[in-house]
Amino acid sequence: MSRFFLRRNPAGISGSLTKFLYPTRFTFSFIKNASTFKRFSLERPGVQGSVVRSKPPARHVFDDLLLQFREQLTIGDVNKVMEAYPLLLQRKLLHPMDTYEIARLLHVEHRTKKSKVSPEALSNHVRDFIDNYKKRRLPPHKRAAISLIGYYKEAGNFDDGLDFWNWLIQQDDNYVSIQAYGAGIELLAAYGRDLEYCEEVYNHALKRFNVDFNDYHLSSGAIVPDRAEHMLSRGISMSLLQGMICAQLLHGDWQGAYLSLDTAFRLHPTQIPPRVYQIFLYERPLNEVYQVFCMACQSGSTVSAKSLTVVLDHLIDAQEIGGDVDLNLDLVRAMLRALQAYIASGNKAEAPHLNCLFRGIMALLPDLIGSPIDNTLYANDVSQSVTKLFEQLQDLFCVLGVLPNLLTFSEMISLGGRLGQVEIVTLALKRMKAAGLTADQHTYSRLVVSGGNLKDASMVQSAWARWNECGPEEGKKSMDKWITLCIACSKAGIESYALEQLQMSKHAPKESSLKRLLDISTPNVIGASKFISSTKSTTHFQYIRDIGEELDTIRDQIAERRFRNLKNISFGHPSIWPWSTRGNEAWQRKLYDELTSDSSAPALAPPNAAEQSTGGHRVSPESSTGYPLDELRYLNWRSINDLLMQAEVFENRVEQAVNKAITQGKPASSPRNVRYLKNSSKQKEHEYVSAQLKAYRKDVGVETARRETEEEWRNRVLTLRRQHLARK
Secondary structure: OEEEEEEEOOOOOOEEEEOOOOOOEEOOOEEEEEEEEEEOOOOOOOOOOEEEEEOOOHHHHHHHHHHHHHHHHOOOOHHHHHHHHHHHOOOOOOOOOHHHHHHHHHHHHHHOOOOOOOHHHHHHHEEEEEHHHHHHOOOOOOHHHHHHHHHHHHHOHHHHHHHHHHHHHOOOOOOOOOHHHHHHHHHHHHOOOOHHHHHHHHHHHHHHHHOOOHHOOOOOOOOOOOOOOOOOOOOOOHHHHHHHHHHHHOOOOHHHHHHHHHHHHHHHHOOOHHHHHHHHHOOOHHHHHHHHHHHHHHHHOOHHHHHHHHHHHHHHHHOOOOHHHHHHHHHHHHHHHHHHHHHHHHOOOHHHHHHHHHHHHHHOOHHHHHEEEEEHHHHHHHHHHHHHHHHHHHHHHHHOOOOOOOOHHHHHHHHHHHHHOHHHHHHHHHHHOOOOOOOHHHHHHHHHHHHHHHHOOHHHHHHHHHHHHHHOOHHHHHHHHHHHHHHOOOOOOOOHHHHHHHHHHHOOHHHHHHEEEEHHHHHHOOOOOOOOOOOOOOHHHHHHHHHHHHHHHHHHHHHHOOOOOOOOOOOOOOOOOOOOOOOOOOHHHHHHHHHHHHEEEEEEEEHHHHHHHHOOOOOOOEEOOOOHHHHHHHHHHHHHHHHHHHHHHHHHHHHHHHHHHHHHHHOOOOOOOOOOOOOOOOOHHHHHHHHHHHHHHHHHHHHHHOOOHHHHHHHHHHHHHHHHHHHO
């Protein structure tokens, strides 16, 4: 009598029923060999050593192809994946997870800066994949839509993206999820659909996926059952909330965005998705960016290395080179606090953070290009201070397991030129060689610039020769390269060398551009020197020494593992802006309890056996940073109040600036996006951002000087928290 067995091939795809002529049993050999498995062997009962191989099915060739296909998916080779998948699709061998992995790979490939696939080819791959997906040839997967929508948004292909979105929302739950609605809202907001339409999509998602009253829990006035415990509920999608936050920020609805952020921190104070707070880092001014970043670190959420780099870049952009030293010092200390919070929340520092800190700290020193130093002692102080600080920074990051990279030493080379100290440049080259690093085009360009600032003709010439050995530049980079040479030669007094190189090189611009290059370089020659007094600059070096001591303190804290508990580390209040919630602690606690607790709710259950063993006290869960959840929720609520008040001051200033410009008949330059200024030099960008920060500090100073009663403070908080709801 024959037996039937369900044969499962090693790729995990359901096979057909195979009929055997005699009773047999499976011997499963799940032995990995280069990402493949040995085939199942069949032994005849009672006969040792006899092995009967099953006859392979007709599609056994495609099993190997499927394994190779999935291996290429893991590697991330788009070309080979898209070459193999049509045949597997034809044989109906793909699994829903394969659909998701292909969609995810296409999205990731678009984000890859050095992709081997051209944008046109990638667009064709996506178009072909979408076509098969819509025709239901591909097995559906809910998360595939999220990656596809993300690709369309980031590629700026809104026509095809909206066409796919309109098709998607008409499908069943095998194709679409509540997370896909969050991604769709981001796509619609980036396309330019109004906020009211995005809110309609948001509400539709809440109704379609209504599980455990998620529409209530995601509202800004909701109350969690127990502030000291984790929120356990199905269907609460942070991705949907993230999409709404993005739409609110892009449409300037700062109140709605912060109330939504408050909802996220209230529901899951220790599990905030990175994208939720990252949106604020790019869309809000410096003071708000800094506080949102600190909130993310305080919660113990995963904070990307890029987020810290963005915050440090914001702080550097606000510095005044050679300007307000006290402002620069406040900004440097804010950088150190941001680094402390980032490390203490369990994140890993990287080399770009070292470079940002070094560049920010060195802004405390005056710009000495073309400025004679009045005595040798001062010149030695400059070199020694920079050298010691670099060593302190290097020691700190070595404790963190981070080594300097080429950009680190390039920053040091530029600093030597800016400070007029050839010893710093020489030290940077020696340290770079000791670290086993080889200079690249970027390093040689910094050497050319520093050689011009130092009026060192030999440095300019040797660095230029090495720069050319790295290969020719193309397009705008080529023109920038020659402009750099001409400016450096003009400063070093060797204009003839620049002309000689322009005439000899095969890759030089056309003759019509030669005069333009020389004209560009002429105004950059340093004219009358500005005298720097050593007595007046003593304060700069004292600040550098103070920062060095703080670096040593942070290094010791890390080495002694005192950074495991963020709660025990005192950061103080940043003095970049004179702001704090004006209500005292008693006022804030009283209002917090009133807004976040329900007096009609039943009392908590009596202590269980574990609680009784601890004296009847409840043991509240803590975040990875050492905060009990009830305290963390309160701190987040208070920070949201701060952010709402800061945003109100900022938006009022924006409105005043716009009204003033309209009155004067001039175009309004909105300070909303303070980082990316088009058609402006780096120096002008620094001046612009510094001016905005100073104006903001002045406005906030006037605001905080006003004394408020408890009733006035209470009404203001309630207005900021509920005005958005009233408008809706």
